Amino acid sequence: MSQIHTQLSGSESRDIxxxxxxxxxxxxxxxxxxxxFFEGQGLNVTLKKQYSWATMRDKLHAGVLDAAQFLAPxxxxxxxxxxxxxxxxxxxxxLSQNGNGITLSMALYEExxxxxxxxxxxxxxxxxxxxxxxxxxxxxxTKLRFATVYPHxxxxxxxxTWFEQNGVNKGDVDIVIIPPASMVEAxxxxxxxxxxxxxxWNAKAxxxxxGVTGATSCDIWPDxxxxxxxxxxSWQVQNPATTKALxxxxxxxxxxxxxxxNRFEAARILSRHTYLDLHLSVIAxxxxxxxxxxxxxxxxxxxxxxxxxxxxxDTINKPELxxxxxxxxxxxxxxxxxxxxxxxxxxxxxxxxxxYQGAFTDSNIATPSNVARLATATKASLKSTKxxx
Amino acid sequence: MPKxxxxxxxxxxxEDDKKKANILMEALGRSQYCIKHVASSGISLLKQVEQLQxxxxxxxxxxxxxxxxxxxxxxxxxxxxxxxxFSEQEDTETINxxxxxxxxxxxxxxxxxxRVRSILDTAVARFSEYQALKSELVKTKQKLxxxxxxxxxxxxxxxxxxxxxxxxxxxxxxxxMDNSQKLEDVAKNILSLAQMLEKSS
Numbered sequence: 053m054s055q056i057h058t059q060l061s062g063s064e065s066r067d068i069x070x071x072x073x074x075x076x077x078x079x080x081x082x083x084x085x086x087x088x089f090f091e092g093q094g095l096n097v098t099l100k101k102q103y104s105w106a107t108m109r110d111k112l113h114a115g116v117l118d119a120a121q122f123l124a125p126x127x128x129x130x131x132x133x134x135x136x137x138x139x140x141x142x143x144x145x146x147l148s149q150n151g152n153g154i155t156l157s158m159a160l161y162e163e164x165x166x167x168x169x170x171x172x173x174x175x176x177x178x179x180x181x182x183x184x185x186x187x188x189x190x191x192x193x194t195k196l197r198f199a200t201v202y203p204h205x206x207x208x209x210x211x212x213t214w215f216e217q218n219g220v221n222k223g224d225v226d227i228v229i230i231p232p233a234s235m236v237e238a239x240x241x242x243x244x245x246x247x248x249x250x251x252x253w254n255a256k257a258x259x260x261x262x263g264v265t266g267a268t269s270c271d272i273w274p275d276x277x278x279x280x281x282x283x284x285x286s287w288q289v290q291n292p293a294t295t296k297a298l299x300x301x302x303x304x305x306x307x308x309x310x311x312x313x314n315r316f317e318a319a320r321i322l323s324r325h326t327y328l329d330l331h332l333s334v335i336a337x338x339x340x341x342x343x344x345x346x347x348x349x350x351x352x353x354x355x356x357x358x359x360x361x362x363x364x365x366d367t368i369n370k371p372e373l374x375x376x377x378x379x380x381x382x383x384x385x386x387x388x389x390x391x392x393x394x395x396x397x398x399x400x401x402x403x404x405x406x407x408y409q410g411a412f413t414d415s416n417i418a419t420p421s422n423v424a425r426l427a428t429a430t431k432a433s434l435k436s437t438k439x440x441x
Numbered sequence: 442m443p444k445x446x447x448x449x450x451x452x453x454x455x456e457d458d459k460k461k462a463n464i465l466m467e468a469l470g471r472s473q474y475c476i477k478h479v480a481s482s483g484i485s486l487l488k489q490v491e492q493l494q495x496x497x498x499x500x501x502x503x504x505x506x507x508x509x510x511x512x513x514x515x516x517x518x519x520x521x522x523x524x525x526x527f528s529e530q531e532d533t534e535t536i537n538x539x540x541x542x543x544x545x546x547x548x549x550x551x552x553x554x555x556r557v558r559s560i561l562d563t564a565v566a567r568f569s570e571y572q573a574l575k576s577e578l579v580k581t582k583q584k585l586x587x588x589x590x591x592x593x594x595x596x597x598x599x600x601x602x603x604x605x606x607x608x609x610x611x612x613x614x615x616x617x618m619d620n621s622q623k624l625e626d627v628a629k630n631i632l633s634l635a636q637m638l639e640k641s642s
Contacts, residue, residue, distance in 0.1 A: 234483030
């Protein structure tokens with residue numbers, strides 16, 4: 053322990069303001085705080101609950117937050133200056149994979165069953181089943197309306213991919229942005245026909261009997277980064293040892309979350325007022341690998357619905373360049389990035405796997421788990437890169 | 442684009458807390474700002490923005506609805522609006538940084554009527570300035586690329602027809618005048634012809 057404290061002395065800050073969103077996948081941040089992993093690394097972390105991604109971004113850019121939980125495409129958007137000034141934001145660690153779901157309103161689900169003359173619809177629900185509904189709406193001059201949480205988000209690209217994979221034209225549906233906490237109400241009041249959002253909001257819609265979760269991100273693009281640890285590049289340069297300590301503490305939390313038993317415990321902690329302030333029955337399902345589908349049907353078994361780490365050989369927390377390039381390709385495809393942008397070398401500037409690896413090599417703490425992690429991190433980096441997951 | 446300063450400006454105030462909303466509305470009473478207050482946060486907010494077409498939007502910095510506003514110009518290609526955020530915390534760093542982006546401003550700390558008005562004035566002015574700068578940048582980029590195209594076409598003519606630079610330029614200009622086309626379009630035609638010839642040779 054004394055070794056770590058020596059490392060952090062000097063001009064580096066030990067006090068960190070860390071932003072998080074009250075969503076199921078903020079678990080690593082909350083666990084690291086509640087179980088004392090930050091303290092164990094000599095850090096004094098204050099968790100700051102945020103309510104909007106744009107405000108989280110502004111606060112990180114302005115230095116009000118030192119580091120934050122970001123949607124995986126957001127550091128790319130910040131670095132390119134897609135909404136506001138260009139600020140080089142880096143992602144030196146992946147915090148989670150998967151976790152999003154597409155939920156349809158009860159009315160739309162019933163309409164699909166009726167049109168296709170079925171008692172049950174196979175899971176995952178294919179967007180192709182929407183086609184006759186879309187046609188019928190066209191006749192009456194309306195469109196199906198879907199909501200998601202933020203433009204530069206996996207949710208948005210996953211929703212568009214789900215349509216595209218099943219031959220639904222993007223222009224035939226409306227997509228709007230509304231806050232996660234307003235989703236269930238909007239579904240219930242028929243203002244929207246479906247949404248793509250992270251936990252616990254899919255489970256909440258099913259528990260309340262207002263929606264049917266038809267597909268998850270595991271069905272659309274499995275095992276891609278969902279949330280990342282983000283910080284300004286300039287902050288990392290000023291606080292290199294603190295950054296490494298932060299990564300080690302969060303890695304410890306992710307490793308702790310590898311087992312289902314611990315993830316249930318995490319759900320209990322998350323349900324507290326300070327964090328999600330919602331009932332355990334909506335927070336726990338996705339964490340224990342269960343996807344609620346319909347309030348009268350059995351849930352789907354989905355072991356990697358929320359993934360923070362994998363027990364055993366591989367690490368999913370190292371920001372892989374080919375994962376970043378996949379996100380970048382989605383942003384280009386859906387025209388969030390202008391065609392003529394210079395994007396070569398961009399991912400190695402944003403997804404900083406070197407910093408992630410450095411957190412375990414330079415620490416001078418040769419615990420068995422560190423040695424194992426280093427070995428797998430190196431092994432993973434030797435794997436050939438490919439674009440499509 | 443916002444209207445003239447002297448005209449009445451439509452302000453959409455998004456605030457759940459009625460007390461806070463009243464303070465702001467009082468602060469802006471008898472000014473050119475005409476406030477419409479809404480407390481909604483979900484889909485109905487989108488409808489209100491669409492109906493009211495506000496010139497300025499004021500929102501609490503901690504409101505979850507901030508993302509709706511941020512997304513308007515990104516996914517629905519609506520005209521961007523100046524967004525002013527108020528925050529109870531004095532955080533000058535945030536204010537300065539965000540104001541730089543040109544689309545937002547922060548009102549921090551106590552709500553003083555005179556200050557609020559001047560912040561709104563500044564935000565509207567800065568926003569128009571930013572929008573003007575942005576369209577200027579687009580124009581400059583276009584101009585530069587058209588100059589580059591003409592330059593390339595000149596070089597090709599000089600090399601293949603053994604012309605001087607002056608002769609090459611005159612030839613492009615004459616073609617443009619004869620066909621009542623832009624210099625840039627003539628140059629583009631020449632270059633695509635050049636490319637075709639190169640491919641076939």
